[in-house]
Amino acid sequence: MPNRESHTGFDLERAFLLEISGLLLALVLVTVLAAGAGAVAIPGREILSILWSRLGLTHAPPYWPASHEVILLHIRFPRVLGAALVGAALAVAGTLFQGLLRNPMADPFIIGTSGGAALGGALGVLLGARLSVLGFGAVPALAFLGALGAMVLVYHLSRIGGQTPVVNLLLAGFSMSVILSYAMSLILILNDRLQLNTRVVYAWLLGGIAVSRWSQAGVIALLVLSGIAWSCTFGRSLNALSLGDETAQQLGIHVERHRAAIIAVGALLTAAAVSGGGLIGFVGLIVPHFLRLLFGPNHTRLVPLSALGGATLLVLADLISRVAIPPTELPVGILTAFIGGPAFLFLLQSTRRGYRF
Amino acid sequence: MSTIEVRELSFSYNGRPVLERISLVVGAGECVALLGANGAGKTTLLKLIGGTLRPTRGSVSIAGTPLERLSRRDAARRIATVPQVFSVPFAFSVREIVELGRTSHLRTFAGLSAADRHAVEQALHLTGTQGFSNRIFNELSGGERQLVVIAMALAQEPEILLLDEPTQQLDLARQAEILDIVSDLNQSKALTVLAAIHDLNLAARYFGRLVFLHNACITREGTPTQVLSPELLHTVYGSHIQVLHPSGQALPIVLPLPESERHRAQLSCPVRETKEK
Numbered sequence: 296m297p298n299r300e301s302h303t304g305f306d307l308e309r310a311f312l313l314e315i316s317g318l319l320l321a322l323v324l325v326t327v328l329a330a331g332a333g334a335v336a337i338p339g340r341e342i343l344s345i346l347w348s349r350l351g352l353t354h355a356p357p358y359w360p361a362s363h364e365v366i367l368l369h370i371r372f373p374r375v376l377g378a379a380l381v382g383a384a385l386a387v388a389g390t391l392f393q394g395l396l397r398n399p400m401a402d403p404f405i406i407g408t409s410g411g412a413a414l415g416g417a418l419g420v421l422l423g424a425r426l427s428v429l430g431f432g433a434v435p436a437l438a439f440l441g442a443l444g445a446m447v448l449v450y451h452l453s454r455i456g457g458q459t460p461v462v463n464l465l466l467a468g469f470s471m472s473v474i475l476s477y478a479m480s481l482i483l484i485l486n487d488r489l490q491l492n493t494r495v496v497y498a499w500l501l502g503g504i505a506v507s508r509w510s511q512a513g514v515i516a517l518l519v520l521s522g523i524a525w526s527c528t529f530g531r532s533l534n535a536l537s538l539g540d541e542t543a544q545q546l547g548i549h550v551e552r553h554r555a556a557i558i559a560v561g562a563l564l565t566a567a568a569v570s571g572g573g574l575i576g577f578v579g580l581i582v583p584h585f586l587r588l589l590f591g592p593n594h595t596r597l598v599p600l601s602a603l604g605g606a607t608l609l610v611l612a613d614l615i616s617r618v619a620i621p622p623t624e625l626p627v628g629i630l631t632a633f634i635g636g637p638a639f640l641f642l643l644q645s646t647r648r649g650y651r652f
Numbered sequence: 653m654s655t656i657e658v659r660e661l662s663f664s665y666n667g668r669p670v671l672e673r674i675s676l677v678v679g680a681g682e683c684v685a686l687l688g689a690n691g692a693g694k695t696t697l698l699k700l701i702g703g704t705l706r707p708t709r710g711s712v713s714i715a716g717t718p719l720e721r722l723s724r725r726d727a728a729r730r731i732a733t734v735p736q737v738f739s740v741p742f743a744f745s746v747r748e749i750v751e752l753g754r755t756s757h758l759r760t761f762a763g764l765s766a767a768d769r770h771a772v773e774q775a776l777h778l779t780g781t782q783g784f785s786n787r788i789f790n791e792l793s794g795g796e797r798q799l800v801v802i803a804m805a806l807a808q809e810p811e812i813l814l815l816d817e818p819t820q821q822l823d824l825a826r827q828a829e830i831l832d833i834v835s836d837l838n839q840s841k842a843l844t845v846l847a848a849i850h851d852l853n854l855a856a857r858y859f860g861r862l863v864f865l866h867n868a869c870i871t872r873e874g875t876p877t878q879v880l881s882p883e884l885l886h887t888v889y890g891s892h893i894q895v896l897h898p899s900g901q902a903l904p905i906v907l908p909l910p911e912s913e914r915h916r917a918q919l920s921c922p923v924r925e926t927k928e929k
Contacts (some may be wrong), residue, residue, distance in 0.1 A: 397741040528760050534748075535755050537741055541704045545735075546808070547728030547756025592742030 318603035379606035381572035386605020389579020394533035404576035406468030410475035412569035415441020439566035518567035530595030577635020654811035661710035688865035694848035728756035732805035753807025795826035
């Protein structure tokens with residue numbers, strides 16, 4: 296039977312390559328924009344020339360001030376790369392959780408995973424400052440344990456008779472977030488008494504891209520890129536799992552095994568994101584949601600598209616947070632909350648009627 | 653073609669026995685209806701055979717192989733289920749849903765092969781859903797959705813098809829349409845069919861053998877004419893049900909007796925067959 300309009304099917308073909316290239320182009324554009332903006336403005340052409348000469352693609356004599364090259368290579372690029380990685384990690388984690396939990400409102404921030412990572416990370420910052428290796432030390436490791444612990448706990452608390460009703464999950468996630476956030480306050484207060492580096496932790500928690508050195512960006516990049524690559528293998532399972540555990544199993548998916556792996560990689564991505572950017576909410580919520588509206592719900596495409604979309608969004612948000620009211624730098628978490636919070640409420644309002652669990 | 657062999661199967665839920673020492677053989681290419689009151693364990697039995705529940709005791713074998721020795725993937729290539737509840741949280745298209753039926757045949761990154769595409773087209777064709785294969789599943793009517801779920805099950809190219817209340821909430825014409833498709837598949841593809849169903853008249857017309865579940869056991873099984881008696885129906889449903897035998901019809905018609913007429917009926921013949929001349 297001839298059928299050429301299989302664009303609604305699950306094939307990777309031209310439409311998908313087009314979508315990927317479009318988002319990639321958007322990411323490159325905002326990256327150049329973000330690298331150029333700041334106290335010292337650097338024109339886009341100069342950025343590309345510096346990049347080309349650094350990569351050994353051209354051997355033209357430098358026409359730009361040496362200070363620009365230093366600013367770009369040692370301050371702006373690590374920062375922009377950090378923002379891109381954090382955004383990609385959050386968006387992919389959101390996509391994973393939304394598919395697994397069959398709910399377009401799941402987000403690492405909302406279901407407590409970020410809170411767990413933050414608590415672990417804060418302990419890492421406070422206790423492990425002296426054992427820091429590669430500029431990061433104990434933070435990503437403790438953040439991962441925190442994220443995994445919170446996620447596993449929330450998942451099991453909301454599981455009843457082999458099922459995970461989504462309402463239970465969101466309530467369990469909310470309660471967990473509250474407990475974790477007060478645990479964090481307690482640590483901050485105790486820490487104040489002991490006169491350690493509270494301010495660092497506080498600023499980090501509000502959500503600000505803390506990546507300022509290549510070594511840090513390298514650690515985050517390793518975690519995030521491997522996490523995203525791993526996530527891409529779950530496209531098909533997520534499609535099946537979004538029909539429910541039993542149907543997924545009847546379709547041949549080893550549900551328990553895939554679920555455990557998806558939770559683990561989601562926790563890994565969340566931990567990497569929280570290590571690099573503190574508590575940044577709603578990126579994992581908005582990005583998959585809008586990409587789904589644009590390109591459909593197929594997870595084999597949604598996972599890689601979310602990575603690019605999340606990176607683009609956070610580079611842009613980080614840029615705005617840096618230049619909005621100079622010389623003050625707004626924590627990017629405040630910005631994403633102001634954009635994402637209302638978007639979440641709108642989503643809640645508009646899907647309320649048609650909501651089926 | 654595969655047989656289903658259920659041996660001494662027991663299942664309890666929170667200490668309450670739902671099924672006790674059930675034994676049932678469904679032959680290859682047979683078309684069997686599972687009947688019983690609400691909560692009699694029909695869905696549970698289907699889930700035990702489909703492998704989504706594990707029995708407390710006893711075993712299920714598919715074509716001689718114990719179910720627990722089959723991997724999820726292998727089981728999914730042999731048994732497909734049309735569940736009672738099927739909800740899709742995202743805006744998947746009909747074709748995407750049907751393609752999900754191929755999950756057990758695909759590798760992680762490989763696209764659909766020619767064989768996969770053929771199976772999908774075949775499934776769309778057999779269920780008459782190819783006309784709206786690009787529409788969004790959640791925007792379809794109940795009857796259309798049920799056809800799509802059946803198409804997804806068929807795309808698995810199973811040997812055994814399990815259906816849980818495939819006709820619920822559908823109008824009469826749609827009920828007949830669904831069951832016509834199922835019995836066609838049973839005959840043309842020699843698909844082994846086991847369906848839980850509530851409508852006794854439809855069951856009698858479309859299924860060669862009826863199996864009644866009651867009190868966690870199989871109370872009665874046999875051809876419609878053998879088993880459909882007022883006594884059995886009274887035992888199973890605990891209510892007064894008339895079994896009518898219209899002249900010129902091979903199959904009886906089953907109807908519940910309204911309470912207002914029950915007294916009169918009891919006076920004349922408590923629970924006996926009423927024959928219509």
